[in-house]
Amino acid sequence: MPPNTRSSESFxxxxxxxxxxxLGAPRSFSVAPDGSRVTFLRSPGGDAxxxxxxxxxxxxxDAPRAYPAADPRALLGGAAEELSPEERARRERSREGSAGIVGYATDAAVELAAFALSGRLFVAELRAGTARELPSATPVVDPRPxxxxxxxxxxxxxxxxxxxxxGTGDRPLAEPEADTVTYGLAEFIAAEEMKRSRGFWWSPDSRRxxxxxxxxxxxxxxxIADPxxxxxxPTDVAYPAAGTPNAEVTLRLLDADGxxxxxxxxxxxxxxxxxxxxLVAVHWSGGGPPLLLVQARDQRTQQYLTVDVDSGRxxxxxxxxxxxxxxxxxxxxAWAPGERLVRVSDATGARALHVGDAVLSDPALHVRAVLDIGEHDVLFSASSDTTGEVAVHRAALDxxxxxxxxxxAAGDAGGTTPHHASAVxxxxxxVLVTAHLGEPGARAEINGHLVPSFAETPVLRAAPTLxxxxxxxxxxxVLLPTGHREQDGPLxxxxxPYGGPHGQRVVAAHNAYLTSQxxxxxxxxxxxxxxxxxxxxxxxxxxxxxxNIADVVLEDQVDALHAxxxxxxxxxxxxxxxxxxFGGYLAALAALRRPDVFHAAVVGAPVTDVRLYDTHYQERYLGTPQEHPEVYRANSVVDDAGLVGARAPQRPMMLVHGLADDNVVVAHTLRLSSAxxxxGHPHEVLPLSGVTHMTPQEEVAENLLLLQVAFLRRTLGLATDAAGS
Structure with missing residues (x-):
């Protein structure tokens, strides 16, 4: 048992x-191009x-030699970390709940790393294992060598x-012309929905x-206010709700010398x-000219563009x-050698890896991400027909x-077990990071050598049947109580569920089921x-x-339950x-539209009026509310037709929402509660003061589980014994 695990502690x-x-698990790996050095982030303990x-x-x-290159405790002299509004927003978009050095970037050789800490700029010389602060303007966001x-x-x-x-020569390259303008930052939609968290890219020759x-x-x-x-x-938030204007995003080529x-x-x-x-993605490497991926607002058409760096065309x-x-x-x-475009497309009916004119992935695979492009091959992650598996694969470029x-898995020498993996x-x-159903956490290995993890071992063991x-x-x-026997009868x-886009819950990884267990x-x-x-x-x-989001996702939950x-x-x-x-949205749908199946619901941070959610997400599935008002009404929990309360019987609901949520704003839950x-529909509302769409506060996260169990026991007519083991 790791030293910080407390055996008498509740889950x-x-x-x-x-x-x-x-906490304590190694993450965010980078590898030098010559393979000589690997960098990563890790906290010193399972609750640090x-x-x-x-x-x-x-x-x-030989086993790698490991050493810390930058310790936030030493760099801040023991002072508490201070976060700027910009950094808080950036962490919220990436769902980052840890502290200290939460992100870093390196030069091409992985010899110099840069990172922000408490709004200040630091660099680390990775060979020497030393770090220092650079004089800079503040608050610093997203430094990149x-x-x-x-x-x-x-x-x-x-x-x-x-x-x-x-540390010399600090100067501005581009300054905003108005309070509404920024240079070098990703806009809300890019960071929240497009997987693009950055807003500037160096040229391979470091000149532009x-x-x-x-x-x-x-x-x-x-x-958004905290009552x-x-x-x-109140905080002023620029929020592009469905059917409303987005930010104007352009690109500029800047000379690094000014x-x-x-x-x-x-x-x-x-x-x-x-x-x-x-502007979905930007790629600039030595493999070819800068590449852009740009997309139409309806997301049904997109173009890959090359940029002429002399003219901007x-x-x-x-x-x-x-x-x-x-x-x-x-x-x-991205580029593969020979200026061949690397992309992933659904055109063949499968989500396939394309390099130039060739399809390189097996038709049985569903490609999830491109991990690395080498001189002779491509590494990528992909799902297969094995339930919950995401494996790392290799495809030869020829x-x-x-x-x-x-x-x-560990102890399965030479075998292959369902797993969830990624690689750098x-x-x-x-560097291979792999999770399995049979062991807690994930194993990070460098050429087969285990990278120590300080993450705690859970006090319970999940036993899902996939x-x-x-x-x-x-x-x-399906998860049953530990020690459940057939003669114990039905439960x-x-x-x-999560049940919606970008949220796979059925995965071949033990820790994914801990709360369910x-x-x-x-x-x-x-x-x-x-x-x-x-x-x-x-x-x-x-x-x-x-x-048609609502009907489809709800039908599948009901069908799975009955099967x-x-x-x-x-x-x-x-x-x-x-x-x-999305799981909260699905829970509300279940209680309101299928009370013949569901008898109670815990509805957390739900999107109840889909017109109030953001453009890039909502319009992808439903178009715009101006073009398809009837579709928006049909897919909202609260709609103009008065769906709420129109069907009997009425099932009890617990609505939970963070008042500081700037992604799914609390108006969603307040409108549902009013309806x-x-x-006359029985429900209770649990407002969480100061809580965003995440719930990183320890007391909130702990007690939310306990309150949910108490609500479920009470509303389903079960014994109300104190839970929490």
């Missing part, structure tokens, strides 16, 4: 204290939030700045930068922004279309084949089902919700559902 307390068992930057020197077949390691670019108050690595200019003046303003602190001003045109900073990069307003390389939408895949677009790279590579060094349910073979997991049922141990049979709309199955599976009841001890007279975010009250 809710440990789960909250350890940030869902993520402040992460340090570590280096592993790779020494052939130039590929040659001689300079560091960063943003501060919307200005893109650059400073020499020795491509920089995003964002003007959110057109975006409508919302004001528990009426003395504080030698720009006389008529303004940099050279504008021109493309058809009227047709393709979304762009040339279309490829245009893609899809009748539903085009999915954004991490690691793409089309000669490939195969699976990840596989065997440089030269001959491979299977496919019903005629549609819906991926599902009240708790559905515990805890609920099972409180006396429930817990069902987790990934119906249509969830990732990891096939493009057709994901896109089955186009134009599993034939072979599992499920008491269909006592069925509850719980969920957060329920008007209909």
């Amino acid at each position: 809710p307390r440990q789960h909250a204290r350890t940030q869902r068992f993520t 939030r402040a992460q340090a930057l570590w280096v592993h020197e790779v020494n052939g077949d 130039s590929p040659d390691g001689r300079r560091v670019a960063y943003t501060a108050r919307g200005t893109l700045r650059v400073v020499h690595a020795d 930068l491509l920089v995003a200019r964002v003007d959110d003046a057109p975006v409508r303003r919302w004001w 528990a602190h009426p003395e504080s001003r 030698r720009d045109a006389d008529d303004g900073p940099g050279l504008d990069v021109a493309w058809d922004r009227e047709t393709y307003p979304y 762009t040339t279309p390389l490829l245009t893609e279309t899809d009748p539903a939408w085009l999915e954004i895949i991490p690691g793409t677009p 089309g000669s084949g490939g195969g699976r790279v990840s596989g065997a 590579r440089g030269g001959d060094t491979l 299977l496919r349910a019903g005629a549609r073979r819906i991926p599902a997991a 009240p049922v708790l559905l515990d 805890w609920f099972a141990d409180q006396g429930f049979a817990v069902v987790v089902a990934d119906g249509r709309g969830t990732p990891g199955h096939s493009p057709a599976w994901e896109k089955a919700i186009a134009g 599993l009841a034939a072979d599992h001890p499920l008491d269909l007279t006592r069925v509850a559902i719980r969920g957060w975010s 329920l009250l008007a209909a």
